[in-house]
Amino acid sequence: MIRKILKWTGILLAGLVLAAISTYTYMSVSMKSRMNKAYAFEKEIIEIPTDSAAVARGKHLVAIKGCQDCHGNKLEGKVMNDDGAIGRLVAGNLTKGKGGLPGNYDVSDWLNALRHGVHQDGKPLLFMPSHETTLLSRQDMSALIAYCSQIPKVDNTLPANDLGPVAVVMSYLGKMPLLSVEKIDHNKPMVARADSAEGAAQGKYLAVSCSGCHRENFKGGEPLAPGFPPVPDITRAGHVGKWTKAQFIATLTSGKTPEGHVLKNEDMPWKMTAQYTRGELSSLYDFLHSIQ
Ligand code: HEC
Numbered sequence: 267m268i269r270k271i272l273k274w275t276g277i278l279l280a281g282l283v284l285a286a287i288s289t290y291t292y293m294s295v296s297m298k299s300r301m302n303k304a305y306a307f308e309k310e311i312i313e314i315p316t317d318s319a320a321v322a323r324g325k326h327l328v329a330i331k332g333c334q335d336c337h338g339n340k341l342e343g344k345v346m347n348d349d350g351a352i353g354r355l356v357a358g359n360l361t362k363g364k365g366g367l368p369g370n371y372d373v374s375d376w377l378n379a380l381r382h383g384v385h386q387d388g389k390p391l392l393f394m395p396s397h398e399t400t401l402l403s404r405q406d407m408s409a410l411i412a413y414c415s416q417i418p419k420v421d422n423t424l425p426a427n428d429l430g431p432v433a434v435v436m437s438y439l440g441k442m443p444l445l446s447v448e449k450i451d452h453n454k455p456m457v458a459r460a461d462s463a464e465g466a467a468q469g470k471y472l473a474v475s476c477s478g479c480h481r482e483n484f485k486g487g488e489p490l491a492p493g494f495p496p497v498p499d500i501t502r503a504g505h506v507g508k509w510t511k512a513q514f515i516a517t518l519t520s521g522k523t524p525e526g527h528v529l530k531n532e533d534m535p536w537k538m539t540a541q542y543t544r545g546e547l548s549s550l551y552d553f554l555h556s557i558q
């Protein structure tokens with residue numbers, strides 16, 4: 267009797283393992299083909315200014331859009347993650363040094379990356395938040411490219427991306443923003459310029475950078491990956507609703523909430539928000555406070 271039960275338990279377990287392996291193989295093959303698809307977008311050309319005001323604006327955008335959190339302080343590229351579960355995630359060297367962007371990487375290539383989410387060869391960028399950068403105004407996009415095209419070369423050759431099983435499964439289930447190329451409305455034209463007057467409209471434009479984690483409705487939700495804290499509601503309905511504007515600004519520049527909670531930069535990138543101007547943070551508050 268016991269032997270029979272053991273035998274059947276063994277067969278059942280073997281069946282489960284086999285089912286898990288074939289499901290995983292299916293997901294993995296499907297993700298590989300989506301990652302290797304080559305896209306072609308109509309070449310777009312925009313005027314890239316060279317004046318110092320535009321370059322300074324581009325530098326500010328690099329600071330407040332978190333480019334350095336992923337690509338490194340000098341945009342020299344960085345291994346963002348390397349473990350067995352998620353795998354190796356690499357944000358490329360954006361300088362023209364060794365291991366960086368090719369010498370012929372031009373404005374249309376920058377636009378392909380920042381507007382459409384693809385490499386020079388049309389293959390998707392992995393984990394690059396192009397679905398956010400695509401919403402930059404034409405004026406900001408050109409300032410960003412102006413700045414990035416003149417940064418000093420840094421030699422830094424990086425290993426290739428190598429997704430682990432957790433990243434494959436989460437991406438397949440749409441729980442990880444792997445392929446922004448699939449999320450972008452590629453026909454949407456760039457807005458010429460964004461509202462630069464302090465207030466809720468400017469806040470809405472800036473808050474695109476918060477939506478990746480705090481969600482499109484800014485109401486937060488589940489942790490972004492296993493092991494991370496849940497993402498809080500930052501509308502009027504959350505803590506922010508009880509904070510004054512001064513407390514909001516103090517939180518986002520010091521990493522400490524009025525309740526005394528210390529934010530870790532790896533969870534909530536407050537070193538990025540600390541680089542927003544006071545006016546920009548005030549606009550963010552006005553916007554978030556306007557959402558019930
Ligand atoms: C969340 C992390 C993250 C942020 C923030 C981020 N990037 Fe990226 N970026 C990546 C990753 C990862 C890749 C590499 C994708 C790949 O190789 O598949 C990438 C690729 C790129 C590429 C394409 C390079 C190539 O080899 O084709 C450009 C250009 C780029 N990023 C520019 C920027 C700029 C400018 C900003 C800020 C506005 C920015 N990125 C913000 C993660 C990020």
Ligand code: HEC
Nearest residue numbers: 475476479495496497498500505523529530533534535550
């Ligand atoms: C990379 C993901 C990420 C991005 C981008 C991000 N946040 Fe957060 N944020 C978090 C997480 C996670 C927490 C919770 C951290 C904790 O519990 O320690 C948080 C916490 C906060 C808090 C504290 C809320 C509370 O209830 O205590 C505020 C305010 C906040 N974020 C505002 C912003 C704003 C404004 C932006 C955009 C400019 C932004 N965040 C961008 C992930 C992010």
